[in-house]
Amino acid sequence: xxxxxxxxxxxxxxxxxxxxxxxxxxxxxxxxxxxxxxxxxxxxxxxxxxxxxxxxxxxxxxxxxxxxxxxxxxxxxxxxxxxxxxxxxxxxxxxxxxxxxxxxxxxxxxxxxxxxxxxxxxxxxxxxxxxxxxxxxxxxxxxxxxxxxxxxxxxxxxxxxxxxxxxxxxxxxxxxxxxxxxxxxxxxxxxxxxxxxxxxxxxxxxxxxxxxxxxxxxxxxxxxxxxxxxxxxxxxxxxxxxxxxxxxxxxxxxxxxxxxxxxxxxxxxxxxxxxxxxxxxxxxxxxxxxxxxxxxxxxxxxxxxxxxxxxxxxxxxxxxxxxxxxxxxxxxxxxxxxxxxxxxxxxxxxxxxxxxxxxxxxxxxxxxxxxx
Numbered sequence: 252x253x254x255x256x257x258x259x260x261x262x263x264x265x266x267x268x269x270x271x272x273x274x275x276x277x278x279x280x281x282x283x284x285x286x287x288x289x290x291x292x293x294x295x296x297x298x299x300x301x302x303x304x305x306x307x308x309x310x311x312x313x314x315x316x317x318x319x320x321x322x323x324x325x326x327x328x329x330x331x332x333x334x335x336x337x338x339x340x341x342x343x344x345x346x347x348x349x350x351x352x353x354x355x356x357x358x359x360x361x362x363x364x365x366x367x368x369x370x371x372x373x374x375x376x377x378x379x380x381x382x383x384x385x386x387x388x389x390x391x392x393x394x395x396x397x398x399x400x401x402x403x404x405x406x407x408x409x410x411x412x413x414x415x416x417x418x419x420x421x422x423x424x425x426x427x428x429x430x431x432x433x434x435x436x437x438x439x440x441x442x443x444x445x446x447x448x449x450x451x452x453x454x455x456x457x458x459x460x461x462x463x464x465x466x467x468x469x470x471x472x473x474x475x476x477x478x479x480x481x482x483x484x485x486x487x488x489x490x491x492x493x494x495x496x497x498x499x500x501x502x503x504x505x506x507x508x509x510x511x512x513x514x515x516x517x518x519x520x521x522x523x524x525x526x527x528x529x530x531x532x533x534x535x536x537x538x539x540x541x542x543x544x545x546x547x548x549x550x551x552x553x554x555x556x557x558x559x560x561x562x563x564x565x566x567x568x569x570x571x572x573x574x575x576x577x578x579x580x581x582x583x584x585x586x587x588x589x590x591x592x593x594x595x596x597x598x599x600x601x602x603x604x605x606x607x608x609x610x611x612x613x614x615x616x617x618x619x620x621x622x623x
Contacts, residue, residue: 328407330444332466333459334366335359339444342474342585343412343437346481349498349574349581356585360566361527361559364596365534367463368456368603370622410434419495426487433480440473456618457607460600464593471589474582482579496578523570531563541621542614551606558602562595 331338341359344352366372408414413434416422422430447469449462485493535556544552569588575581610618 326408326411327441329448330441331470332363332367332463333372333449334363334463335467336372338467338470338589339441339473342470342582342589343477345585346474346477346578346582347412347416347496353574356588357523357570358526359588360523360530360570360592361563361595362530363463363467363592364460364559364562364599365530367459367596368599369534369537370452370456370459370619372622409438412437420488420492423487426484429480429484429487433477433484436477436480440476444469444473455607455615457600457604460596460603464596464600467589467593467596471586471593474586474589478579478582481582485578497576498574523567524564527563527566527570528560531559535559537621538618541617542610544610544614548606548609551602551609555599555602555606558599562599566591566595 325337325340326344327337327340329336330340335341337355338359341352341356345356413430416430417427420426444466447466449459449466454462485496535552539552542548542552569591572584575584607615607618
């Protein structure tokens with residue numbers, strides 16, 4: 252499995268160069284190592300908007316991203332980084348029920364990196380900590396909403412995903428036992444991810460980005476640890492029961508012709524390009540307008556802009572991949588997506604660190620205000 256991941260990372264490395272500021276490590280284990288020499292074929296498919304200094308109130312409004320939609324359907328609570336608190340649930344959900352979770356998983360990309368940098372998090376909210384008036388309970392020590400605390404465990408289902416599987420499949424005793432081992436592995440993974448959780452407001456922006464890489468790596472490893480128990484359980488099922496984990500979306504009376512398929516693929520590509528590339532552009536524009544960099548900082552901001560735009564384009568590849576039929580293949584695909592996001596975050600980290608270090612105290616204060 253590690254060898255497969257290294258091959259995937261090597262493919263990414265062949266797609267996009269790392270910034271010249273230095274070489275990145277994907278994780279504490281140093282899996283990415285020395286991927287440095289690439290070509291730019293894929294990046295040429297989507298042009299990067301040229302960076303201009305925006306002026307005026309109208310430009311500020313245009314650069315401010317829309318409020319992200321509220322997180323819905325959380326089964327495991329906060330099990331992921333603050334910018335993607337449902338990450339592990341989305342990985343497991345995509346593995347078992349692609350119809351319900353493909354859009355949730357595949358819609359995550361550069362937005363996770365941008366929201367981590369700016370400090371804008373849409374963390375799961377819990378009814379257990381809401382007063383009878385409907386207002387969120389305040390934390391006595393900090394005065395902040397309790398929903399902002401890390402690793403919230405309210406509104407969780409300790410027996411998910413096994414409970415949903417049992418509701419949809421009639422299992423034998425042997426299959427129940429195998430499913431129990433799968434659920435135990437999931438519970439252990441949830442515990443480990445929560446142990447790595449870092450409160451959103453506890454870190455400076457560069458440290459938040461480093462924490463994102465660490466947490467996503469933990470989520471990825473948690474997914475990998477599910478592969479053996481998943482395969483053992485899946486192998487106990489009959490073919491009709493295995494089919495229940497395939498996509499249930501109607502395929503129509505006949506397969507689409509090549510022209511229809513190409514149109515659908517182009518639309519999917521454009522949607523992925525928009526959600527990734529535009530998110531990177533909005534982030535850079537807003538940072539520029541809030542920070543107002545001087546001439547000595549302009550080149551560093553441009554380097555940060557270029558790294559962000561390039562990595563946003565790279566993440567399109569994860570978004571447009573076909574959904575595998577086999578659950579193990581879907582688990583591998585989710586792992587590849589997490590690897591790609593981490594690669595992008597680590598690459599952006601180099602340029603962002605250089606830019607942030609050049610900021611004065613007043614500018615850093617304005618940067619911190621992006622989250623409010």
